[in-house]
Amino acid sequence: MKIFHFLEVDLKKFNHSKSRKIKLMICGSILVISFTVIGYRTISLASVNRDNITNILNKKIESRAFNSNLRGNIYDRNNKILATTIDTLSLNINPQEVLNKHETIFKLLHIFPQLDKKDLLKKFNSNKKHINLLREISPWEHVRLLQTGIEGLKIQKRSKRIYPNNTLASHILGSTDIDGKGIAGVENKFNSKLKKGENVTLSIHSGIQHITRKLLLDQITRFEADGGAGIVMDAKNGQIYSTVSLPDYNANNYSKILNKTLFNKATKGIYELGSTLKLITAAIAFESKLINENEVFDVSKPLKVSSRIITDFHPLNYSINIPEVIVHSSNIGSAKIAEKFGPNIQLKYLKSLGLTNILSLEIPELGKPQVLMDKKVLTTMTISYGHGISITPMHLASVTATIVNNGLKVDPTLILDQKSKKIKQIISPETSMKMKSIMRLVVSNKHGTAKKADVSGYLVGGKTGTAEKIRPNGGYFKKKNIVAFTGAFPMNDPKFIITIMIDNPKGQTFSYGFRTAGWVVAPVVKKLVTRIAPILDVKPQLESSSKFSNNLLNYKIRGKNKGAKL
Amino acid sequence: MIRYPSFLIIFVILFLAISLYQIKHLITKKEIELAQIKANINGAKSDLNILKAELSYLKRPDRIEKIALSKLGLKEILPTDIWDLKDLINITDSLNDGEHK
Numbered sequence: 001m002k003i004f005h006f007l008e009v010d011l012k013k014f015n016h017s018k019s020r021k022i023k024l025m026i027c028g029s030i031l032v033i034s035f036t037v038i039g040y041r042t043i044s045l046a047s048v049n050r051d052n053i054t055n056i057l058n059k060k061i062e063s064r065a066f067n068s069n070l071r072g073n074i075y076d077r078n079n080k081i082l083a084t085t086i087d088t089l090s091l092n093i094n095p096q097e098v099l100n101k102h103e104t105i106f107k108l109l110h111i112f113p114q115l116d117k118k119d120l121l122k123k124f125n126s127n128k129k130h131i132n133l134l135r136e137i138s139p140w141e142h143v144r145l146l147q148t149g150i151e152g153l154k155i156q157k158r159s160k161r162i163y164p165n166n167t168l169a170s171h172i173l174g175s176t177d178i179d180g181k182g183i184a185g186v187e188n189k190f191n192s193k194l195k196k197g198e199n200v201t202l203s204i205h206s207g208i209q210h211i212t213r214k215l216l217l218d219q220i221t222r223f224e225a226d227g228g229a230g231i232v233m234d235a236k237n238g239q240i241y242s243t244v245s246l247p248d249y250n251a252n253n254y255s256k257i258l259n260k261t262l263f264n265k266a267t268k269g270i271y272e273l274g275s276t277l278k279l280i281t282a283a284i285a286f287e288s289k290l291i292n293e294n295e296v297f298d299v300s301k302p303l304k305v306s307s308r309i310i311t312d313f314h315p316l317n318y319s320i321n322i323p324e325v326i327v328h329s330s331n332i333g334s335a336k337i338a339e340k341f342g343p344n345i346q347l348k349y350l351k352s353l354g355l356t357n358i359l360s361l362e363i364p365e366l367g368k369p370q371v372l373m374d375k376k377v378l379t380t381m382t383i384s385y386g387h388g389i390s391i392t393p394m395h396l397a398s399v400t401a402t403i404v405n406n407g408l409k410v411d412p413t414l415i416l417d418q419k420s421k422k423i424k425q426i427i428s429p430e431t432s433m434k435m436k437s438i439m440r441l442v443v444s445n446k447h448g449t450a451k452k453a454d455v456s457g458y459l460v461g462g463k464t465g466t467a468e469k470i471r472p473n474g475g476y477f478k479k480k481n482i483v484a485f486t487g488a489f490p491m492n493d494p495k496f497i498i499t500i501m502i503d504n505p506k507g508q509t510f511s512y513g514f515r516t517a518g519w520v521v522a523p524v525v526k527k528l529v530t531r532i533a534p535i536l537d538v539k540p541q542l543e544s545s546s547k548f549s550n551n552l553l554n555y556k557i558r559g560k561n562k563g564a565k566l
Numbered sequence: 567m568i569r570y571p572s573f574l575i576i577f578v579i580l581f582l583a584i585s586l587y588q589i590k591h592l593i594t595k596k597e598i599e600l601a602q603i604k605a606n607i608n609g610a611k612s613d614l615n616i617l618k619a620e621l622s623y624l625k626r627p628d629r630i631e632k633i634a635l636s637k638l639g640l641k642e643i644l645p646t647d648i649w650d651l652k653d654l655i656n657i658t659d660s661l662n663d664g665e666h667k
Contacts, residue, residue: 031575038582042589070615081622087612164622210627457645531642540645 070159071180072194074173074187075201076209077241077416081164082202083173083187083251085180088160089142091134095124097152104150108133111144136160161187163251169209171245171264172202172363172414175254184254184262185363186414203239203416208232211531212242216500219524220246223505223515229266229393230524232532233497235401235488238410239418241496241536243267243394268365270390271501273484274467274517275329275449277386277396281337282326282438283403284349286431288341293434296321299332305378310335313466313516314449316560323438323555326463329449331385338384343375346383352426353399354409355391362414367392386465393484397499400462400486404439404494407432437553439463440491443522444543445557450485452522455529457540462487462498462525464517469504480504483517485525492551495538500524 074083091112098104101124109115112134123131137145142155161176174185182191190200212230220228232241245265249257263269285291296319303310312330325333338346350356350371358366372379372388382388394412401410407427427435439461442448449464465484468476484501488494505520507513533540634640 027572027575034579038579038586041586070612073615073618080625081618084615084619084622086616086619162619164619165626168627207627210631214628214631455645457649530644533645534643534648540649 070197071161071176072197072199074194075199076169076204076206077202077239078205079201080206082169082204082206083161083163085159085161087157088136089139090132090156090158091137091145092130092132092154092156093123094129094152094154095126095131096129098124099151101125104152107148107150111141111148112137130154165206166250166252167248168206168213169202169204169243170248170251171262171266171365172204172243173251174363175251184365188364189362201416202414203234203241203418204243204414205232205241205535207535208532209242209244212528213244213246213248215524215527215531216244216502217246219520220502220505223502223508223511223520225505225520226503227265228500228502229269230501230528231266231393231397231497231499232528233397233401233410233412233499235405235410235494235497237418238398238401238412239416240412240414241532243414245269264363264365265393265501265503267359267361267363267392267394268367270367270369270392271482271484271503272387272390272467272470273393273396273482273486273501274386274465275331275334276463276465276484276486277389278326278329278334278384278465279403279435279439279463279486280349280353280355280399281334281346281384282322283427283431283435284341284345285322285337286434287349287427288345290341290345291322291337294321297325297330297333297336299325299330299336301332303332303335303381305335305381308378308382310381314560318558320558321555323434323441324557326438327441327445327448327557329464334385335381338380339377343377343380346380347371347373347375349426350383350389352409352424353402354411355389355395355399359392359394359398359412361394361412369395386467390470393499393501396484396486396501397497400488400499401497402426403432403435404461404488404491404497405432433551434553436461436488436491436494436551437555439487440552441555441557443487447557447559449516449518450487450522450525452518453485453487453525453529455489455526455533457542458529458533458538459490459492459541459543460487460498460525460529461489461491461494464522466516466518481515483515483520485517485521487525489529489533490538490541492541496532496536498525498528500528 071085073081073085076082095101101121105117105120105124108120109117115133120133123133137155145153145155159180161180163170163173172185174187175183176187177183180195182188182194186200186202187194194200212232216228216230219225227246229246230242230244233239234241243266245263247261249261286293298319299312299315300317300319310331312328312332314328316328316330320328320330320333322337324330325337355369356371358368369392370390372383379388398410398412402408406429407425409424409426411421440459442463443450443454443460450462453460453462462485467482468478469480469482471477482501482503483505484499486497486499488497500521502520505515507515511519
């Protein structure tokens with residue numbers, strides 16, 4: 001029967017062909033399945049198992065390898081390590097595995113004489129399976145242990161955060177806890193970044209940080225002061241080159257340090273910084289245009305306001321203008337200027353200068369300023385010369401930078417190459433120029449209060465402040481002072497800000513019993529500028545050069561009892 | 567009866583199986599090498615960190631200052647040491663002009 005006659009195939013042939021096709025299909029299917037299985041296995045070998053193998057091997061090798069996820073380093077602006085993590089070895093023991101306890105103790109004492117024999121014996125007789133003998137051993141001690149061959153010993157590796165420069169910038173760096181988590185300073189603020197192994201580069205300059213610390217510490221010792229703070233900052237972008245708070249501590253011993261030492265006086269402590277704030281009063285006076293530049297204020301008599309009498313430390317018997325109020329540091333003059341522009345304008349500028357808010361610095365230890373805002377005449381007057389307003393030295397440095405930086409707001413930062421925010425104009429460049437001229441006179445003029453800060457060639461300018469220290473329960477200490485200086489150099493084109501504060505200096509024989517800022521802080525500024533200017537590539541220049549005279553105004557300053565004519 | 571193509575198929579399958587087994591072992595071996603290299607890199611990184619920390623410790627500004635002062639007899643740079651000569655020439659010229667006038 002020819003069914004498929006059109007194909008001209010007979011049934012017999014067809015049956016034979018069908019059987020071959022079925023066989024071929026079966027073989028083909030087996031091949032397809034085999035290759036699918038092989039393909040799957042190949043993929044699984046190449047992908048899934050790879051991780052498993054790596055994990056298993058990593059665990060096996062872990063005992064010999066070091067921790068792969070080390071906490072990131074903290075560097076200074078010249079890539080010098082300020083904080084790093086290293087792996088250390090700790091010595092542990094399983095007493096159950098020790099066969100001859102006395103012999104083992106003898107061997108251990110030979111390598112580690114600091115261990116106590118009785119204590120070791122007690123630990124070796126305990127039922128525990130894991131006892132820590134020493135938290136850290138040196139590589140040399142490790143080698144000696146291996147050579148001695150003590151049974152039951154377990155050497156464990158653990159990460160340790162170290163600060164190679166000990167006390168340098170300890171308040172800024174902060175610390176980590178036993179689990180490696182940042183608990184203070186930059187360690188805390190950048191914990192998530194450092195934890196991932198990323199590095200942080202600070203704007204701090206190790207050399208300048210050291211010089212600031214050393215000079216400040218010397219002066220604190222000379223004047224038997226309680227402590228102090230020192231800041232060196234870039235006047236244009238707010239990058240902090242050094243920020244010191246004394247007393248300080250060795251960052252490697254953070255957990256053993258007293259709270260008093262941990263306190264950051266530069267960024268957390270708020271103080272009445274006295275006459276340094278007269279700079280703000282003068283800037284407001286110029287900026288508000290409510291006061292004529294040549295207007296004079298009678299400072300010959302003490303000023304009585306409500307129950308308070310405002311007096312001057314260096315009384316003058318004539319009327320003085322704004323530059324003279326600043327150079328002679330007249331409280332009466334400052335109060336009278338403030339009375340003219342009033343509390344609303346004063347508060348407006350205090351707010352725009354950032355003196356009512358916490359700074360946006362990259363550490364958690366920041367102090368909130370305290371400003372009396374009752375808008376009373378007396379408050380306005382006292383704030384004008386720095387009483388009734390408590391700020392941190394870092395706030396003062398920021399304000400000084402804003403005043404000398406052509407009035408453009410300067411926010412301090414601890415991070416190198418920080419992206420700059422939108423810059424606000426707080427005061428006009430004209431006011432800034434007047435202020436820079438006056439600040440230079442405070443240092444260069446023979447009647448200025450900061451003569452001891454003058455360094456030939458570096459054109460230092462600024463303002464001193466001596467304030468009575470606030471009692472914790474209210475009121476003021478009569479014989480305890482906070483002395484401060486804030487300024488910049490070189491004043492014709494300010495590049496760096498210097499703010500120094502010393503807490504409770506005592507009058508000394510060599511200072512004729514004086515403990516004012518002019519005696520205590522100004523000499524520190526002089527030494528500091530002399531030493532850091534060459535490092536910062538600030539070249540000395542003559543005051544008579546055109547570069548200087550074109551950028552600053554020349555105000556005439558009269559001395560004591562010379563009030564006849566301006 | 568097993569035919570020639572079947573032999574070929576079996577041979578190919580066996581060849582692939584052995585090859586896969588070899589590949590698996592090769593991968594395992596390479597994984598061990600990789601893990602060891604990684605461990606060595608981490609170890610080297612850690613050693614490097616220790617060396618950097620030691621270098622930083624030795625280059626402490628207070629230590630360098632002590633050495634500079636006591637061993638090398640260095641002194642701080644004063645403005646007069648680095649004064650710009652042009653400035654001094656200018657001031658001398660201006661003083662001379664004043665004298666002539």
